[in-house]
Amino acid sequence: MNNPKEHKRLVLVLVAGVIFMFGFCYMLVPFYKLVCKQIGFNGQSVQTATVPSANMPVDHTRTIKVDFVTVVHGDLNFQFLPLQRHIEVHPGETKLIYFYAQNQTGHEITVQAIPSITPSDAARFLKKTECFCFTQQYFFNNERADMPVYFYVDPSVPKNIHEMTLAYTLYDQTGFIKKQEHFTKGRIDL
Amino acid sequence: MNEALSHHGDAHADSGAHGPDKGFKRWLFTTNHKDIGTLYLTFSLIMLFVGGFMALVIRLELFEPGKVLINPELFNQMTTMHGLIMVFGVIMPAMAGLANWLIPMMIGAPDMALPRLNNWSFWLLPFAFSMLGSTLLMSGPAPDFGWTFYAPLSTTYGPKSTDFFIFSIHMMGASSIMAALNIVVTIFNMRAPGMTLMKMPIFVWNWLVTAFLLLAVMPVLAGCVTMMLMDRHFHTSFFNAAGGGDPILFQHVFWFFGHPEVYILILPGFGVISEIIPTFSRKKLFGYTSMVYATIMIAFLGFLVWMHHMFTTGAPFAAQLFFMYVTMLVAVPTGIKVFNWVATIFKGSITFETPMLFALGFLIMFTIGGFSGLMLALVPSDYQYRDSYFVVAHFHYVLVSGSLFTIFAAVYYWLPKWTGNMYSEKLGQWHFWLSVIGMNVAFLPMHFLGLAGMPRRIPDYALQFTDFNQICTVGAFIFGFAQLIFLYIVYQACFGPRKQALTNQVWEGAHGLEWTLPSPVPYHTFETAPQIV
């Protein structure tokens, strides 16, 4: 059975399998994003604006404390702070908060804030209707701005959740600049 | 070995076949499975000393707190290269070498299904490792991010040599994929008539399962390093949060490859042990069918446990539970295998030649490694163990006294068949006992170091860890130098003077097609397939 022709079919099937697995590796990327969205891990499901339903009930029986935390990545020379440390919200209630940013790099720059939410079981319930993190943000040298986030905690959040943290990490977008609006609605220049 | 094969090549060749070429051309162009097996094993042995040298550099640096020999930058390169070389340059090629030598003979086939592909599979390896090794000579650091090369340390923060590392991995991966392809086709299409799958030697079964694992996950590794390359040079952001990517995705992709990879490293070894123990117990392997199913179970479950390498990354509770439970479950088929081996020995008629010694050493010490693995599976405990020397102890127990010991056992067991020369039993015993002692002295204290809080991959440590680190270094040197005995034994058996002529069967309890052939085996065997009853 050392005839090459005998093996051709099996070899082709196996090679097809190998190519499939290589493609599978790349498929893992959107698949991973999908799974994270589905389970709401890290707030992955709320990277775009969520419009609250018109008759969303506000749960006045409890409040959730939302902490705000900022990180500036790498050696990017930026000031980036939340204007409030935390806020108490009723589930279903829309709140507006601001983040202050100042470009201290010495030149113009485009940045993006990447959000992250913890705990992971509650992350998918923190929804934003407007956020400076949805788009890249352009800053000329020394520009200062207050950037808004409109958010609410969905009323279906489990009863055992009393605290959440919303964190933003600010990244330099040089090399990744997208063709999109670089200002967010409600951004206040100072 | 050259002489042995060329002596008998013509005498036993069928008409039309011929003996091997002479000189280096033979080794460069050979398509003979025996020659390619020899090439793989020789390459692996050389890499064992290269990687071993790096291990000794590491252990020297860790002999005392403070800077001993090398700076932290070179230390990180040593740990990275040591891991890469041992995994991809020693264990995998050695197992491939065993596959090449043994599978055709065990199934009664004249050669592998795709002999020229076989040649290419091997020769990719020296090129791959030359490329990897050359990074040590470049200005700027060689890869220094651990053999697991997490992003963003390896992408955004990786040195220039990372790109050479990526290409090197691609070549190693291609080599493994082609070898695995060859093995699957050979096993499916070229078994002697009458040899059903359930009559195959268990070593062949284990390699069949391993080959499927390789075909499934080596492409994933290729995709992973390609994504790394794209992130580094083509402004993609698979693993870069700046562009919307995720460093944790890297870990998912890597470990989706990485966990089946460790089963790739051990399953052929399990096959070797399942051949050796019955021979030296003079008793058939207990539970052949359950051994086959256990191997398949282990391979299958191996795809479902990758996240146990990532328990502290911030995973959701439910995910941690799932992976903890499935990881613990792998202990069941693995335990079945251990019990079956013990049951084979029980009420057998046992002798203690060197292959059996290594098999028994494996049985005890791999099981110990398995126990530390079970402890690691428990998530809360893993929070303390992870990235500590407890993990280092675990994987060295399962890889050194696991995989490497099975390779030693295999060489001692089949070398007489391959060369026609019995190795020196006395020296073999010396090699065994020094290896066992060295191995335990080197790695048992690492459990304690990890529990006491020593992290891994650090070039320098707090004072309370000194004593055990010194013991580990001594053990490492004992183990390292013991391998010189092995080198001498192999050299003697291959090139030394012929002692007494060996029978076909060589070992009293040996069964299987390869033991029906003369020792040394002719250059071409089973040109006509035997009929299996």
Place this chain on the structure above:
Amino acid sequence: MQRFIARLILFIGSCCLSLAAFAIPALNMPYGVSPISHQIYNLHMAAFYVCCVIGAVVFSVLIYSLIRFRKSKGAKAAHFHEHLGIEILWTAIPTLILIVLAIPATWVLANIHNTEQSQLTIKVTGYQWRWKYEYLDQGISFFSNLSTPLDQINNKAPKDEWYLLEVDNPLVVPVNTKVKLLVTAQDVIHAWWVPSLGVKQDAVPGFINENWIYITTPGEYRGQCGELCGVNHGFMPILVKAVSQTEFDQWVKQHQKRAEHLLKIESLTLNKARAATHVAHARNTVELNAHE
């Protein structure tokens, strides 16, 4: 048979010796000073004992066989190679043992994940190669660097007791307080690990992870970075100082006065004029949205 018993006793004896080794503090996981570290320790010891028992059983049978069934002593091989009953048994029993181990593991993990009702929140940021601690509600922020002098590392000076485990600014927390840790990183992946507190959490750039500590005994607790992060991965230790509530309050007051890098949140939020602008702006924006 007697020789077998003698060897079995020897084997068990050496196991007990190794158990004794576990009793020596520097060789086993610390029992720690946190309820979580206690639970982890107990789980670890339970798993260890289970493994010891299984190992003792399996290795006894093996060693017994190796002695009793030697060919040199005239043993003749039996001919069995299957036994359904015993195979079912040694599949079912390990599975049961695993279930027994999984239950406490699940319970401890659930405890670790419960970060609610903390009284203090500290943000921990991993840098190459130091830690930054920010007490969010107190407005304190500082870096914690390895303070071992380079001379000691280069063997030019004798090493002191806490070589490589000492820092310039420790993390100070009050005892008997649930402290929530928000862990992230500024460059590559690090991990915050203090064995005595039973906590290890990866610090991933771009992500925020949470964990909690609760220290029952005042003292100093040391740890190290637990994820390879570059050249000086081994040189970014952690020192947690647990003090009484009064000491902690004093420490907070001192640091609030001294801190130059205070996050000026209070002054910003007190800027009433600015706040008014924001509200008006917000109202306009909302109305704009409504008309779109």
